[in-house]
Amino acid sequence: MKAIEMDQNLAINGGTKTVTKAFPWPIYDEQEVDAVAEIVRSGKWGNPDCGDQVAKFENEFAAYCGSKYAITCVNGSVSLRLALIACGVKPGDEIIVPPYTFITTASSVIECNCVPVFVDIDPDTYNISPAAIEAAITPRTKAIIPVHFGGLACDMGAIMDIANRYGLKVIEDAAHAHGAEYKGKKLGSIGHVGSFSFQSSKNLTSGEGGIVITDDDELYAMMHSLRNVGRIEGGQWYDHYNPGCNYRITQMQAVLLSNQLKRLEGQTRRRNENGLYLNQLLETVDGITPLQRDESITMHCYHIYIFKYDSAKFGGLPKDTFAEMLAAEGVPSFKGYPHPLYRQPLFQNKNFMCYAIPETADYSEVNCPVAEQACNTDAVWILQHAMLGEKEDMELFVKAILKIQAREKD
Incomplete structure (x- = not known):
């Protein structure tokens, strides 16, 4: 990055922003507009009573992921629930999850009458720690939900090895990970x-929506049935075999997703390239440490670009204040989660309502030190749409950080 004289007048105090460019999201043009308009004009909006756009997108997405099957549903929370039920969980079963993720990774477990077991994350990647997974396994453990947080792949080799040795199901929470490898x-x-x-912030979006993929015939059949009010393929419309609901998406969402899917690979490659470049730039900034990625990460989709912040190198400036300053400089950024999931009122108050969670499930003493530190002092996020910028934009992001650092050292 070229040496640039630093503007000491911080934007948060009324100074000039470092980054003035807008990073729009979602990205679309007339092809999306025309595709949705065509469905509207056809009058065939529903699924599966008329039209075949949903099946078309499911086939496209399965092929893109290299999977045999894909089943759409109303959102990524329901998709986790479908997966858990199809995997045969029973009331009281334990499901291992990370605490540094969105609430539905764990609340979907509660909805299935199962017990979330929180294990800590790796300090270098912020993904679930395989060693912590193995240490938490009990005779009641049924499944593991690794979250590819921010689009960075978990250590799937180690996780699948653990699952195979203990006879556990693995449900990948890839809500951040469209196109990553x-x-x-x-x-x-x-x-x-x-x-x-497919929620509005995601790298592939239709505003809302979700999908599950699998190669397993039995899992596919159950998830397909649960998505469609318990019906089975080949059965009659008013025959219901399983306790499912209407979780179907519409034809309009499907055509929007089909058109957005055409953009995904190019966008993913752009984010990956910018992420690698930003890593190089930030490695030279004292007090800023990008999360690690090794050779197993053949594609990172950077739904969130995360770096670790050391306040001691910024004059003791608290992380929350630093994040506010960075956002004011025009960098699409955020301080991240305020606390790990087990500190949410849902778990601290055991507000599980009618769900069959054992009384022994107690989250008052749970403590995952790495997740705590990420939330409290270390983790700062740059959002995915910013990662679709140019190399010059990545340089400006770093300039904004250095501007804050120079000001705080004065």
């Missing part, structure tokens, strides 16, 4: 089931 395989296609979200 581990050793050349698309994330979501490595475990028994992969779950994705």
Whole structure:
């Protein structure tokens, strides 16, 4: 990056922003508009009573991921629930999850009458620690939900080895990981089931929506049935075999996703390239440490670009204040989660309502030190749409950080 004289007048105090460019999301043009308009004009909006756009997208997404099957549903929370039920969980079963993720990774477990068991994350990647997974396994453990947080692949080799040795199901939470890869395989296609979200912030979006992928015939049949009010393929419309609900998406969402999917690979490669470049730049900044990625990460989709912040190198400036300053400088950024999931009122108050969670489930003493530190002092996020910028934008992101650092050292 070229040496640039630092503007000491911080934007948060009324100074000039370092980054003035907008990073729009979602990205679309007339092809999306025309595709949705065509469905509207046809009057065939539903699924599966008319039209075949949903099946078309499911086939496209399965092929993109290298999986045999894909089943759409209303959102990425329901997709996790479908996967858990299809994997045969029973009331009181334990499901291992990380604490540094969105609430639904754990609340979907509660909805299935199972017990989330929180284990800590790796300090270098912020993904679930395989060693912590193995240490938490009990006779009641049924499944593991590794979250590819920010689009960075978990250590799937180690996780699948543990699952195979203990006879556990692996449900990949790939809500952040559209297009990302581990050793050349698309994330979501490595475990028994992969779950994705199409919520508005996601790298592939239709505003809302979700999908599960699998190669397993039995898992596919059950998830397909649960998504469609318990019906089975080949059965009659008013015959219901399983306790499912109407979790179907619409034809309009499907055509939007089909068109957005055409953009995904190019966007993923752009984010990956910018992430690698930003890593190089930030490695030279004292007090800033990018998360690690090794040779197993053959594609990172950077739904969130995360770096670790050391306040001691910024004059003791607290992380929350630093994050506010960075956002004010025009960098699309955020301080991240305020606390690990087990500190949410849902778990601290055991507000499980009618769900069959054993009284022994107690989260008052749970403590995952790495997740605590990430939330409290270390982790700062740059959001995915910013990673679609140019190399010059990555340089400006670093300039904004250096501007804050120079100001705080004065």
